[in-house]
Amino acid sequence: IIRSTSTNKKSIGEFFSQHLSFPFLQYKDHLHVARAERQYIYDTAGKRYLDFFAGIVTVGVGHCHPKLIDAATKQMNKYWHLSTYYLQDTVRDYAEKLLEHFKDDTGLSVCLFVNSGSEANDLALHLAKEYTKQTEVISLRNSYHGVLQSTLCLTNIAGFKRPYLTGSRVAMNPDPYRGIWGGRHCRDSPVQTTRSCNCEKDQCQASDKYIEQLDELLSHEVSKKKVAGMWIESIQGYGGSVQFPKTYVKRATELVQQNGGLYIADEVQTGFGRTGTHFWGYQAHGAKPDIVVMAKSIANGFPFAAIVTRPEIAKTIGNYFNTYGGNPIGCAVASAVLDVIKEEKLQENTLKVGTHILQRLAKLRDQLPDVVGDVRGKGLLIGMEMVTDKESRKPFPIAKMNAILDRCRENGLLLGKGGNSGNVFRIKPPMCITMEDANFAMDVLEDAIRKEL
Ligand code: PMP
Missing domain, CATH: 3.90.1150.10 (Aspartate Aminotransferase, domain 1)
Structure with missing residues (x-):
């Protein structure tokens, strides 16, 4: 026919x-x-x-930046793709430059390169489960972490169907505007409301309540010590730029870590200087991630993504092979992105x-x-x-x-x-x-x- x-x-x-x-x-x-x-x-x-809208925060340094075009063209004239069988300067130079942004005390020093934010979160999921030998994962209501079958278990927002997989839990969203305990006056924003509140300097009452809820989730639903990890966007992106009351992210992730789980900071929207005060969104929360997930503006729209983690976590899945992950053109563009953010x-x-x-x-x-x-x-x-x-x-x-x-x-x-x-x-x-x-x-x-x- x-x-x-x-x-x-x-x-x-x-x-x-x-x-x-x-x-x-x-x-x-x-x-x-x-x-x-x-x-x-x-x-x-x-x-x-x-x-x-910038392709949903993807185009960080602007469309068609000449330095990025130059970097991609130079690499394309050298070679496009060799897989990960050989040593390549472009890849090493980029990883080295990216790790310069992890000189804090998190101990994050291994890069794994993939092609999209969904794939990066899927890899983080794999690592968290392997490292902890646990299966339960937690994310917040209203969160977005990707659309693979695996990562849809972490995405909790209207319009995205949850697949039939078990082991994922949804925590209450500490949304200071819509949430039942408020907390607007305790957000880290230049336009936080000035309504007086009874919170102490480093303590927010709304945050206390949400932490109690998370503790309950860990104790009764997940059963403590069974948690592999918790995913948090440093500011919820697709969910409508929702910020959390102060101290929530630090206390929530420490609670999970005390129970043997990992904290996965999804910096797909908040990374690369987007929040202005810090290069990574988690830094503003004073929290210490075990895995940082990045995509979108990492290469200004060229399909490229990464996770950065500690060596002992990376080791748990052995050698990671991904045909296009860490491809030299992506690395060249991503490297130019870091230069432009700094120079300009x-x-x-x-x-x-x-x-x-x-x-x-x-x-x-x-x-x-x-x-x-x-x-x-x-x-x-x-x-x-x-x-x-x-x-x-x-x-x-x-x-x-x-x-x-x-x-x-x-x-x-x-x-x-x-x-x-x-x-x-x-x-x-x-x-x-x-x-x-x-x-x-x-x-x-x-x-x-x-x-x-
Ligand atoms: N995490 C966050 C916070 C995102 O905003 C997105 C994309 N909107 C993803 C993960 C998934 O990234 P991708 O679309 O590249 O798979």
């Missing part, structure tokens, strides 16, 4: 909907991209957009511009308290949660969220949305944006919101 393959007469929009599975096509009138450069994307009609002081810029954006959003929150429920985040990992009114905090309708996104797009700004109910604007631009970009984006967003009220 010869089937017709005449797909070429369809519009690209029709083709995508009939022959591809891309669930997140965002706009009423789909955006058809032609090219991108630094913080801008251009559509096929030549219109320029300021990119405030992108972490510092992230802190400065991100804080400015947060302050502008907080002003809007104060002016429109019945619509803008919460503003949170750090650096350029920002969330603005929209509600129907400040008492009920019911999620803002999706149709209105989409209308605001469409309006922003018309005016040259691309944003993301997320959270369990899709009611959080996610602001994650490339780290090279300027104050002018920030002001332009905030003007456009504010105007779009006011028009949709």
